[in-house]
Amino acid sequence: MLAMRWIVKRRWTFWRMWIIGIGIWLCAGGVHAQETSEVTVGAAGIGDSYYPALGNSGYDVQHYTITLFTPVAQNYINAETHIEAIATHDLTAFNLDFYHLNILELRVNNIRAEYSRSGNELTIIPDELIPAGETFTVRIHYSGAPNVSESGEVSYAEGWWHGDGGIITAGEPSGASTWYPVNEHPLDKATYTFILTVPSPYVAVANGTLESTEVDGDNITYIWEMRQPMASYLASFQAGLFVMQTDDSGSVPIRNFFPEGRERGGETVFADQAAMIDYFSSIFGEYPFEVYGAVVANESFGFALELQTLSLFGLRFVNAGRNSPDTQGVIAHEAAHQWFGNSVSLSDWSEIWLNEGFATYASWLWFEHSAGAQVFEDIVNEYYNFISANDQLANGATLEDARRIARSFAPPGAPHPDDLFNIGVYVRGALVLHALRLEVGDDSFFEILQTYANQFRYSNATIADFIAISESISGQDLESFFDAWLYDEIMPDIPQIGLENSVD
Numbered sequence: 001m002l003a004m005r006w007i008v009k010r011r012w013t014f015w016r017m018w019i020i021g022i023g024i025w026l027c028a029g030g031v032h033a034q035e036t037s038e039v040t041v042g043a044a045g046i047g048d049s050y051y052p053a054l055g056n057s058g059y060d061v062q063h064y065t066i067t068l069f070t071p072v073a074q075n076y077i078n079a080e081t082h083i084e085a086i087a088t089h090d091l092t093a094f095n096l097d098f099y100h101l102n103i104l105e106l107r108v109n110n111i112r113a114e115y116s117r118s119g120n121e122l123t124i125i126p127d128e129l130i131p132a133g134e135t136f137t138v139r140i141h142y143s144g145a146p147n148v149s150e151s152g153e154v155s156y157a158e159g160w161w162h163g164d165g166g167i168i169t170a171g172e173p174s175g176a177s178t179w180y181p182v183n184e185h186p187l188d189k190a191t192y193t194f195i196l197t198v199p200s201p202y203v204a205v206a207n208g209t210l211e212s213t214e215v216d217g218d219n220i221t222y223i224w225e226m227r228q229p230m231a232s233y234l235a236s237f238q239a240g241l242f243v244m245q246t247d248d249s250g251s252v253p254i255r256n257f258f259p260e261g262r263e264r265g266g267e268t269v270f271a272d273q274a275a276m277i278d279y280f281s282s283i284f285g286e287y288p289f290e291v292y293g294a295v296v297a298n299e300s301f302g303f304a305l306e307l308q309t310l311s312l313f314g315l316r317f318v319n320a321g322r323n324s325p326d327t328q329g330v331i332a333h334e335a336a337h338q339w340f341g342n343s344v345s346l347s348d349w350s351e352i353w354l355n356e357g358f359a360t361y362a363s364w365l366w367f368e369h370s371a372g373a374q375v376f377e378d379i380v381n382e383y384y385n386f387i388s389a390n391d392q393l394a395n396g397a398t399l400e401d402a403r404r405i406a407r408s409f410a411p412p413g414a415p416h417p418d419d420l421f422n423i424g425v426y427v428r429g430a431l432v433l434h435a436l437r438l439e440v441g442d443d444s445f446f447e448i449l450q451t452y453a454n455q456f457r458y459s460n461a462t463i464a465d466f467i468a469i470s471e472s473i474s475g476q477d478l479e480s481f482f483d484a485w486l487y488d489e490i491m492p493d494i495p496q497i498g499l500e501n502s503v504d
């Protein structure tokens with residue numbers, strides 16, 4: 001509690017915030033220029049306004065079965081991905097997103113199919129036209145040394161990463177295609193089976209429930225089942241020397257995977273996850289999945305990613321210890337994403353606020369619940385004064401410099417496509433929700449959150465959907481409120497609690 005008060009009371013410096021923001025939340029990725037072909041009926045992009053090459057159209061994937069072997073110690077895989085999909089119009093050709101691994105065989109409806117590759121686009125020409133409405137299968141056998149994808153529209157590497165501590169996969173928005181062929185956009189969510197074989201004593205973890213482990217000589221096969229729909233960037237494969245730790249104290253079973261030798265520290269640092277899930281269930285509605293937990297990679301990176309049912313963290317979070325409010329805030333943030341981002345997915349990457357603003361505000365709500373109203377109020381004040389650059393102005397910055405700093409934080413509804421995870425999306429994004437809460441009152445506000453989480457459960461939503469629910473429940477016209485908060489370069493005041501933007 002003392003450490004908590006220290007962190008919310010201190011003066012944030014620009015660089016400290018920047019490092020924490022980047023370090024905690026960013027992960028890596030690359031997307032590619034759109035490729036089209038005259039023979040392609042299904043389009044090579046699903047229509048995303050920020051990343052037009054991502055995803056594909058013409059079909060709707062129902063289920064992925066990913067069967068994968070890796071020795072872990074060497075970066076090599078031999079894998080087969082089986083896709084069950086429904087054609088949404090007649091298909092003479094269609095695309096998957098798949099990054100540079102060597103294809104050994106490709107079959108559509110169990111018949112060998114022709115294909116061509118260009119960048120991240122794999123164009124498949126089935127032997128026969130697939131009629132609209134028909135279920136079809138694609139089976140691709142491939143091998144090679146996966147790697148991060150780092151060319152394209154976003155400026156960071158993402159996807160498969162092999163290191164001394166094992167294998168990590170993390171890639172938002174587009175790291176999945178570095179290790180399996182996929183319709184890579186949250187608009188095409190699907191269920192998954194993972195059949196993962198590694199040599200003993202390595203452990204292979206993935207999303208959902210662990211159905212079985214089968215020993216075959218020196219190898220162990222782990223079968224994981226993700227029964228609820230999942231966006232591809234949330235698919236997880238992590239392999240390393242992990243120790244599993246479980247916690248059944250809450251309403252949702254928790255199972256964590258910590259690096260061998262760090263399990264005691266991990267257990268202590270992540271001890272509140274069951275309570276977080278129960279608290280969030282009480283305010284957002286029933287937890288959408290069967291299990292939850294954390295996997296901590298044996299690498300000291302400082303970001304976390306809300307992989308579905310099994311959020312990924314770097315070792316730095318364990319090193320920080322249980323009393324670090326930064327760490328507890330991130331643990332709460334990733335848990336809240338299971339509702340906002342994972343169960344309710346965005347429809348277009350430009351609307352990343354629906355993920356990050358909500359998860360950030362949820363982490364503040366966790367502090368309000370667990371540490372009290374004063375701590376919560378301090379968090380709101382500190383972040384408002386930081387992101388508005390009021391602090392910098394008060395500390396001697398010129399008005400011009402303060403304005404420049406304030407404008408480096410994106411309006412949460414309009415981050416640049418190459419700066420999707422700008423701190424403004426998180427911090428001002430969370431303040432949008434606090435301002436809404438003050439505008440409509442607690443009863444309406446929490447009813448809005450619960451209705452939104454429930455109405456779009458396992459599906460996709462838009463900012464317009466959230467505004468419509470907010471207006472319907474509150475009975476207020478909120479158009480100008482959301483316009484100013486989401487899109488204006490200048491952050492609005494929050495008059496109800498005396499917060500005023502003195503920089504603009």
Ligand SMILES: [Zn+2]
Nearest residue numbers: 025333356359
């Ligand atoms: Zn997040």
